[in-house]
Amino acid sequence: MLTIKNLHAEVEGKKILKGINLEINKGEMHAIMGPNGSGKSSLASVLAGRDNYTVTEGEVWFNGKNLLDMSPEDRAREGVFLAFQYPVEIPGVSNINFLKTAVNEVRNYKGLPPMEAKEFLKLTKEKQQLVDFNTNLMNRSLNEGFSGGEKKRNEIFQLAMLNPSLAILDETDSGLDIDALRIVSNGVNKLRDEEKSFVVITHYQRLLEYIVPDFVHVLYNGRIIKTGTKELALELEEKGYDWLKETEHEKESV
Amino acid sequence: MINSNEIIDDIANKEYEFGFTTDIEMDIAPPGLNEDIIRFISAKKNEPEWLLEWRLKGFQAFKKLKFPKWQHFELPELDLQALSYYAAPKKKKQLNSLDEVDPELLATFEKLGIPLNEQKALTGVAVDAVFDSVSVATTFKGKLKEMGVIFCSFGEAVQEYPELVKKYLGTVVPHSDNIFAALNSAVFSDGSFVYIPKGVRCPMELSTYFRINAQNTGQFERTLIVADDNSYVSYLEGCTAPMRDENQLHAAVVEIVALDHAEVKYSTVQNWYPGDKDGKGGIYNFVTKRGICKGQSSKISWTQVETGSAITWKYPSVILQGDHSEGEFYSVAVVRNKQIADTGTKIHHIGKGTRSRIISKGISAGHGDNSYRGLVSVGPRAENARNFTQCDSLLIGNQCGSHTFPYIESRNKTAMIEHEATTSKIGEDQIFYLNARGIDSEKAVALIVNGYVKEVLNQLPMEFAVEAQKLLSITLEGSVG
Numbered sequence: 001m002l003t004i005k006n007l008h009a010e011v012e013g014k015k016i017l018k019g020i021n022l023e024i025n026k027g028e029m030h031a032i033m034g035p036n037g038s039g040k041s042s043l044a045s046v047l048a049g050r051d052n053y054t055v056t057e058g059e060v061w062f063n064g065k066n067l068l069d070m071s072p073e074d075r076a077r078e079g080v081f082l083a084f085q086y087p088v089e090i091p092g093v094s095n096i097n098f099l100k101t102a103v104n105e106v107r108n109y110k111g112l113p114p115m116e117a118k119e120f121l122k123l124t125k126e127k128q129q130l131v132d133f134n135t136n137l138m139n140r141s142l143n144e145g146f147s148g149g150e151k152k153r154n155e156i157f158q159l160a161m162l163n164p165s166l167a168i169l170d171e172t173d174s175g176l177d178i179d180a181l182r183i184v185s186n187g188v189n190k191l192r193d194e195e196k197s198f199v200v201i202t203h204y205q206r207l208l209e210y211i212v213p214d215f216v217h218v219l220y221n222g223r224i225i226k227t228g229t230k231e232l233a234l235e236l237e238e239k240g241y242d243w244l245k246e247t248e249h250e251k252e253s254v
Numbered sequence: 255m256i257n258s259n260e261i262i263d264d265i266a267n268k269e270y271e272f273g274f275t276t277d278i279e280m281d282i283a284p285p286g287l288n289e290d291i292i293r294f295i296s297a298k299k300n301e302p303e304w305l306l307e308w309r310l311k312g313f314q315a316f317k318k319l320k321f322p323k324w325q326h327f328e329l330p331e332l333d334l335q336a337l338s339y340y341a342a343p344k345k346k347k348q349l350n351s352l353d354e355v356d357p358e359l360l361a362t363f364e365k366l367g368i369p370l371n372e373q374k375a376l377t378g379v380a381v382d383a384v385f386d387s388v389s390v391a392t393t394f395k396g397k398l399k400e401m402g403v404i405f406c407s408f409g410e411a412v413q414e415y416p417e418l419v420k421k422y423l424g425t426v427v428p429h430s431d432n433i434f435a436a437l438n439s440a441v442f443s444d445g446s447f448v449y450i451p452k453g454v455r456c457p458m459e460l461s462t463y464f465r466i467n468a469q470n471t472g473q474f475e476r477t478l479i480v481a482d483d484n485s486y487v488s489y490l491e492g493c494t495a496p497m498r499d500e501n502q503l504h505a506a507v508v509e510i511v512a513l514d515h516a517e518v519k520y521s522t523v524q525n526w527y528p529g530d531k532d533g534k535g536g537i538y539n540f541v542t543k544r545g546i547c548k549g550q551s552s553k554i555s556w557t558q559v560e561t562g563s564a565i566t567w568k569y570p571s572v573i574l575q576g577d578h579s580e581g582e583f584y585s586v587a588v589v590r591n592k593q594i595a596d597t598g599t600k601i602h603h604i605g606k607g608t609r610s611r612i613i614s615k616g617i618s619a620g621h622g623d624n625s626y627r628g629l630v631s632v633g634p635r636a637e638n639a640r641n642f643t644q645c646d647s648l649l650i651g652n653q654c655g656s657h658t659f660p661y662i663e664s665r666n667k668t669a670m671i672e673h674e675a676t677t678s679k680i681g682e683d684q685i686f687y688l689n690a691r692g693i694d695s696e697k698a699v700a701l702i703v704n705g706y707v708k709e710v711l712n713q714l715p716m717e718f719a720v721e722a723q724k725l726l727s728i729t730l731e732g733s734v735g
Contacts, residue, residue, distance in 0.1 A: 073692050076689065087687065088683050090701075090705070093701055094705070098701065101697070105691075141705070
């Protein structure tokens with residue numbers, strides 16, 4: 001479904017990604033871990049199409065289409081969803097109006113008519129319950145004055161509403177207390193199905209106790225230096241990243 | 255991939271839609287401003303002596319007054335002698351029905367989306383159309399007359415209801431108020447007149463549509479609205495102009511009088527030609543608008559959506575004289591390219607328990623420069639006066655400007671005056687966030703702007719709100735949609 005081949009990217013002339021290779025199949029849950037500054041969030045931004053990143057080399061294929069040729073909105077319409085690490089606030093735009101616009105833009109792209117108001121409200125209600133999203137937040141301005149946890153839950157709620165085929169969660173656990181973490185993880189687990197793939201970017205192993213990954217990749221210095229299963233996350237928790245960094249540097253010096 | 259800056263540039267440079275001219279035989283006075291031309295206008299309009307005297311007093315005041323210097327922009331040199339002060343479609347005789355209106359004119363208004371044909375006017379809006387300086391047609395006259403509502407061109411009112419005009423003309427905006435109002439008093443050509451009798455709730459929106467067509471003419475309409483005791487009226491004003499290379503002056507005056515328990519809502523959607531992207535051409539919109547809540551518990555509310563003109567310079571104001579009277583000002587002003595807006599309001603609290611509310615939303619894009627200037631004054635008699643002011647600025651791109659000049663003068667200890675202000679910028683990260691949800695940049699800007707101006711657009715009558723929303727999306731594509 002998603003194939004990343006030798007992806008290199010830079011921001012303001014600084015090389016950030018230095019040859020990422022990754023293959024994600026339908027229904028899989030991939031975790032990407034790594035120390036600060038390793039390029040985790042940059043990878044998410046490049047996949048979503050943030051325009052201050054320049055891809056200098058490599059390819060990304062999504063369901064047979066060249067993802068890098070597409071505008072950010074087309075990537076979203078094709079089914080790529082990025083749950084932001086820092087969701088922005090947009091005063092004056094109500095959450096529900098925003099969602100309706102987003103849902104209908106995706107439908108329009110697929111040649112479907114706008115969703116009827118009744119149907120939209122029904123869907124909203126259903127997904128709200130699924131991810132335990134507070135109704136009061138629906139009519140408020142998008143993310144404005146939301147707590148950190150509410151913002152993250154809004155991301156997961158949008159994920160539920162838009163039902164993408166690939167969801168990238170960029171440090172969704174950062175800034176969450178243990179209860180919020182559990183609610184967000186429950187939401188994600190309920191949304192898991194055979195059609196949907198996830199890339200969960202995280203700094204800590206903690207999130208992976210709730211969301212159990214099929215694969216764990218360690219990103220360091222712009223490259224994936226190790227891939228394993230969920231046990232790898234535990235090992236990292238125990239040993240930290242240093243042992244991997246050391247082996248990496250040994251390799252480089254050889 | 256199109257980046258958001260390009261979109262913003264694109265939006266900021268969009269063409270003006272209503273820039274066509276209409277080929278019609280015109281009666282145009284030779285350029286120049288002097289007593290003779292004032293007498294000529296007055297004679298053309300078959301005016302009574304007192305009105306000519308009033309015009310001449312206006313001219314005397316005009317000669318003594320100077321151009322203001324306090325505004326936040328450089329006043330372009332205005333050669334008032336080079337303008338023609340009277341232009342009218344030639345066929346103008348006394349028109350009894352729409353059938354007598356020049357078909358070219360009707361076609362023009364059709365193009366603008368203003369149906370003058372009463373059968374077609376299903377919207378229930380009575381329209382007075384002013385082409386260059388002259389009112390060409392007023393719809394639904396008969397129906398309004400049944401209720402005693404007078405809605406006609408100013409010229410007609412002078413002929414038919416001279417006592418009413420004489421009683422109220424210049425009582426809110428005196429002939430010597432400011433240089434542009436004085437000029438208007440001297441040379442005003444036409445405009446609309448509204449009188450709502452006691453206890454009548456006007457059953458439909460009254461609307462005037464102004465269109466400037468002729469070249470090198472100034473447009474000086476005068477509108478007078480009188481709402482008698484316990485009456486209500488909602489009045490709309492729309493404006494367009496063709497594209498010209500030279501700037502044209504529009505110096506109108508609007509006076510509103512609200513008597514006991516009367517309520518007047520005045521809404522403007524102003525879309526004069528803003529000039530090209532370098533600021534060439536475009537209308538100078540220097541208008542004096544003022545209402546007086548003369549009666550107790552009366553109310554005047556101004557709502558304006560200003561998207562056009564090279565320079566918009568006006569402060570629709572309310573004098574709260576009656577006890578417990580109420581004034582409101584809701585404004586959206588958009589500038590892009592090299593447009594300038596210096597607008598806001600003045601609210602004078604004179605009576606006891608008077609209240610006012612000011613909501614101003616400025617949007618600046620391109621190289622536009624937007625200023626809010628407002629005065630809230632509370633007089634010594636105005637016990638328990640209340641004011642709330644909110645004044646927001648939204649910036650798109652990084653070449654534009656936004657300024658706020660709020661003045662507060664209180665001479666009563668019981669007054670309560672609140673002022674809130676915010677400045678925000680449509681950030682690339684906001685646009686990217688919406689992109690990442692499948693919303694393209696143009697729509698994203700529209701969504702953000704729409705959300706931003708919602709509070710003001712909600713004040714407009716339904717059809718107008720839709721119009722205004724469309725206009726904003728044409729103007730900005732997404733910031734006020």
